[in-house]
Structures are given as C-alpha cells and as structure tokens.
Amino acid sequence: MIKTDILIIGAGPTGLFTVFEAGLLKLKCHLIDALPQPGGQCSEIYPKKPIYDIPGFPEILADDLTQNLLEQCKQFEPGFTLGERAETIDKQEDGSFIVTTNKGTKHHAPIVAIAGGLGSFEPRKPLIHNIDSFEGKGVEYFIKNPEKYRNKRVVISGGGDSALDWSIFLADIASEVTLIHRRNEFRGALDSVDKVQELKDLGKINLITPAEVTGIVGDRHVKAVVVSQAEHIEREFEVECDHFIPLFGLSPKLGPIANWGLEIEKNAIKVNNALDYQTNIPGIFAIGDINTYPGKLKLILCGFHEATLMCQAAYQILNPGKKYVLKYTTVSGIDGFDGSRKEAPKAVVKAIN
Amino acid sequence: MEQDVNIKIIDRDGVAHNIVAPTDMAMNLMEVVRSFELAPEGTFGTCGGMAMCASCQCYVISNTVLPEKQDEEEAMLSEAFYVKENSRLGCQIQMTPQMEGLEVELAPES
Numbered sequence: 424m425i426k427t428d429i430l431i432i433g434a435g436p437t438g439l440f441t442v443f444e445a446g447l448l449k450l451k452c453h454l455i456d457a458l459p460q461p462g463g464q465c466s467e468i469y470p471k472k473p474i475y476d477i478p479g480f481p482e483i484l485a486d487d488l489t490q491n492l493l494e495q496c497k498q499f500e501p502g503f504t505l506g507e508r509a510e511t512i513d514k515q516e517d518g519s520f521i522v523t524t525n526k527g528t529k530h531h532a533p534i535v536a537i538a539g540g541l542g543s544f545e546p547r548k549p550l551i552h553n554i555d556s557f558e559g560k561g562v563e564y565f566i567k568n569p570e571k572y573r574n575k576r577v578v579i580s581g582g583g584d585s586a587l588d589w590s591i592f593l594a595d596i597a598s599e600v601t602l603i604h605r606r607n608e609f610r611g612a613l614d615s616v617d618k619v620q621e622l623k624d625l626g627k628i629n630l631i632t633p634a635e636v637t638g639i640v641g642d643r644h645v646k647a648v649v650v651s652q653a654e655h656i657e658r659e660f661e662v663e664c665d666h667f668i669p670l671f672g673l674s675p676k677l678g679p680i681a682n683w684g685l686e687i688e689k690n691a692i693k694v695n696n697a698l699d700y701q702t703n704i705p706g707i708f709a710i711g712d713i714n715t716y717p718g719k720l721k722l723i724l725c726g727f728h729e730a731t732l733m734c735q736a737a738y739q740i741l742n743p744g745k746k747y748v749l750k751y752t753t754v755s756g757i758d759g760f761d762g763s764r765k766e767a768p769k770a771v772v773k774a775i776n
Numbered sequence: 777m778e779q780d781v782n783i784k785i786i787d788r789d790g791v792a793h794n795i796v797a798p799t800d801m802a803m804n805l806m807e808v809v810r811s812f813e814l815a816p817e818g819t820f821g822t823c824g825g826m827a828m829c830a831s832c833q834c835y836v837i838s839n840t841v842l843p844e845k846q847d848e849e850e851a852m853l854s855e856a857f858y859v860k861e862n863s864r865l866g867c868q869i870q871m872t873p874q875m876e877g878l879e880v881e882l883a884p885e886s
Contacts, residue, residue, distance in 0.1 A: 468823050541818050547886055550857050582855050610851035671855055674831065674886070675822060690818035 425502060427453035429737055430522055430532035432509045432680070435463020437711030437726030438538035439492035439501075444734040446499030447752065450741065451760065453502035453530060455509050455522065457543035458673075459565075462489035464540055467673060478724055488723075498759025504528050506567070508543045510679045518706060534706055534737045537685075537692060538726070539713040541675035549580065549669045553639055561645025562667050571666075572597045578648050578662055580636050581670035582606060587615040589670065594627045601629040601662055603636055603650060631662070639667060683707075691715035699736030700729050706740065708733045781873060786837075786881040787814045799871045805880065806832035806866035819885050825867035830856035832866035833883035840878045842869060857886040 429445050431438045434456035442452045460466055465485035473482050480488075507524035512535065514520055519533040546564030548554060554562060566572075566589055576599040579590050587609055590602045602619065609616050622628040631650060638649030640661060647661040677690055685702050686693040692709035694700045696716035700708050710733050711726035719725075738747060756766030779799045785808075786792045797808045806821040809832070814820075823829035827848040833856055836842065842864065845853075849868045853859055863883065869875070 464823075468828055469826055472826060541822060547857070550886075582851065604854070606851075606854040608847075608851065608854070610848070610855070671857070672829070674829065675818070677818065690816060 433538035434461035442496035542677040544673035575665040838879035
C-alpha cells in the first residue's frame with residue numbers, strides 16, 4: 424500500500440505543479456497516470472509544439488515545460504505510479520481514501536486531487552471486426568516489454584512516430600518486422616523515417632504500403648493478419664505473424680472516474696470554484712482541464728492557479744484549526760524533503776567610503 | 777451581419793443544424809462545432825486544433841471550394857478511422873466568407 428498526503432490522479436502540468444505547491448506546505452504527493460511517462464497531453468499529444476501563454480515564458484515547448492515542472496518539484500520527492508489507470512476509490516471510515524489501479528496497486532491518502540485532463544489515454548483501436556477477441560492473444564496496443572517479441576514475427580500498423588520508432592526498435596529483436604500503413608508517406612521525425620528506409624533496404628523491415636490490415640486470422644492466438652493493398656489493383660493477402668501491434672495513437676476517455684459518484688457535467692467534474700475546487704465528495708478535489716465551473720477555461724495557467732488554492736484547502740483539512748501565513752518563496756526559501764535547501768542570496772551590507 | 781456565413785452541420789446522431797457562423801473571429805469549423813455544442817465536450821477537437829488527433833473529422837457534403845489539405849492534415853487522416861474520400865479535419869477549415877453554404881457531417885467518434 425502506497426501512503427501519501429495528497430494522491431494526485433494525472434501527471435500532466437497541473438498535477439506536477441500541485442507537487443510543488445503541496446511541498447511548500449510540507450505535504451507529500453504521489454501521482455498516478457495511465458501513460459508510461461509524466462507530462463499528460465504535453466508529452467503524449469504535442470511534445471514538440473510551442474506554448475505561448477505560460478506566464479514568464481514567451482515561448483516554451485510542451486516537452487520542456489514538463490521537464491521544468493519535474494525539476495521544480497523534484498526536491499519534494501513525488502512518488503509515481505505510471506502506466507496504470509486509477510480504477511476504483513473507496514472511502515474509509517476515517518474519511519481517507521484508497522484508490523486502486525487497473526493493475527491492483529493500492530494508494531492510501533486523506534486527500535485526492537483529480538488532475539486528469541481530458542481523462543486517461545486509451546489506445547485507438549482499428550476497425551477490425553474480430554480484433555477484440557485477439558486482445559492479449561497476440562494483439563497488443565502498447566509495447567510494454569520489448570523482450571516479449573524476441574524471435575517472434577511482428578506486424579505493426581500505423582504511420583506516426585510510435586509505429587516508426589517501434590519498427591526500428593523491434594527490427595533488432597523480433598525475427599521479422601512488417602510495417603503496414605495506408606500511405607507511402609509517414610509522419611514522424613526525419614531521422615526515424617530515414618532509419619526505416621535504411622532498414623527496409625537492408626531487408627530488416629518488411630514495408631507494405633499503401634495497405635491496411637482488415638482482418639485477423641487465428642485460432643486461440645494470432646496466426647496471421649489479412650492485408651488489403653491498393654496499389655494499382657486491389658489485392659488481399661495474408662501475412663503470417665505471432666503479434667499484431669496497431670499503433671494509431673491514443674484518445675482520452677473520462678473512464679472509471681465517471682463512476683466515482685462525482686457530479687459530472689459535459690464530461691468534466693463540477694467543483695466549487697468560489698472556494699477550493701472541491702467536488703461534491705469532501706476530500707476529493709478536481710483541478711485543471713478535468714473540472715468545470717462557470718467561466719472555466721481549459722488553460723495550463725488556470726490549472727496552476729487551481730492547484731495552488733486546492734493545496735491550501737488540503738492543508739486546512741489535514742491541519743484543522745492551524746494558523747497559516749502565506750510566505751513568499753523568495754523570503755522563506757524552499758526546504759526539500761530530500762534535505763536540500765534553496766534560498767535567496769543575502770544582500771551585501773557594506774559601507775562605501 | 778454581412779460577414780456571417782450559413783452552414784449546415786449534421787451531428788453524430790444524424791440531426792441537422794443550420795448555423796450562422798461568424799467569419800471575423802478567426803474560428804475554424806471545429807471551433808464552430810464546439811461553440812454550438814454539437815458534439816459532447818471532450819469528444820471533438822481534443823488536441824485543440826493542431827491536426828494531431830482527428831477527433832474533429834467530418835465529411836464534406838456540399839461542393840464548397842475548400843482550402844487544400846496541408847501535409848499534416850493529410851498525414852493525420854491517413855491514420856484516422858472511418859475515413860472517406862470527402863473527409864476533412866474541421867480544425868483545418870477556417871470560417872471565411874467562401875464557406876457560405878458549407879454542409880458537413882461529423883464522422884463517428886473513435
């Protein structure tokens with residue numbers, strides 16, 4: 424059981440900044456995210472795109488913002504449960520919560536902050552009629568452990584970065600890699616496109632374009648995929664394989680959080696914005712893109728503000744009746760949980776003669 | 777107002793909506809759909825208009841002359857599902873006076 428003061432669901436910019444604000448109040452945080460890396464949409468959808476409305480940054484790449492937020496909060500030693508989706512929440516007799524992920528990891532905290540953005544990212548599944556029945560039996564939408572594919576025949580479909588990158592990576596591990604895409608053009612970093620071209624020329628990647636996987640053949644496990652190719656004349660054939668990995672990106676879904684008894688409006692969680700961004704369940708807060716209130720704006724900078732106020736409310740719940748005075752970090756410095764201290768250099772007081 | 781255009785949007789339930797869309801607000805079709813709440817929040821225009829998610833895919837029914845597809849849109853559509861000959865990404869269609877009479881149908885959620 425992982426224990427913490429504030430359990431944050433979602434490791435995007437709002438969740439990461441919560442760690443910092445909570446740390447200033449000596450509250451410890453742990454984050455859960457369905458993605459294998461922190462950053463949320465900033466790392467999953469648009470890592471290389473610039474953002475122009477982060478206060479103090481005329482321009483910053485989404486990926487750099489994530490790295491900065493991780494650096495800013497690191498002395499408060501956040502814990503991470505990555506690659507797992509928060510599934511259920513159980514309120515305990517003392518008012519605290521136990522949140523369990525889809526993999527069964529349990530987290531215990533008195534405060535839960537849902538900073539889930541647009542929801543958890545779920546793989547976009549291609550429209551193949553029998554694909555569901557092969558999930559976990561040779562069809563995988565994520566590559567978690569590449570070793571699984573050692574000396575296996577793998578078919579990857581998709582035309583973006585992940586399809587390219589994994590084809591390159593698995594070319595050295597799998598006995599056979601086939602990459603199938605609807606067009607001859609791929610959308611990815613130039614290096615990856617060139618590398619796939621090189622591996623194709625070396626015969627290490629079998630490229631089939633423009634084509635599409637339209638069916639899966641197998642008994643209890645994938646044996647082959649049906650490919651329909653539309654160059655010059657349309658033809659259909661089978662490619663024998665042990666694994667079929669469709670990589671068509673991820674789309675966010677509110678998911679299990681929708682069943683937690685929270686008041687939901689337009690796929691977002693209603694909160695009290697006049698006070699502390701608490702939901703209808705005391706002790707559960709919702710901050711960032713996932714919440715809604717009159718006048719809500721889904722902006723990263725609004726998430727930062729909401730996180731800051733929410734941490735104050737969490738502090739009051741955890742330390743009832745305790746007097747609190749706001750301190751500027753410039754004045755008080757920052758004492759990390761790791762023993763580090765950051766502080767403003769003292770001014771030099773010296774006479775000039 | 778004279779800079780407004782009349783467009784018709786068929787939502788995912790097949791219901792047609794006649795919309796008067798402004799052309800002076802730098803809006804694209806995806807934003808028009810969202811501002812008139814013709815698709816549930818969170819299911820349309822997920823990436824905010826970067827041509828990076830295809831959630832705003834729609835089928836163009838009228839023969840309105842549209843801006844050419846840029847590489848990013850073309851690439852994204854090549855990875856999307858339910859794609860047809862007349863598929864476009866709503867976020868790449870700016871509301872200009874030339875869009876008068878545009879008719880589109882929203883593609884299914886995927």
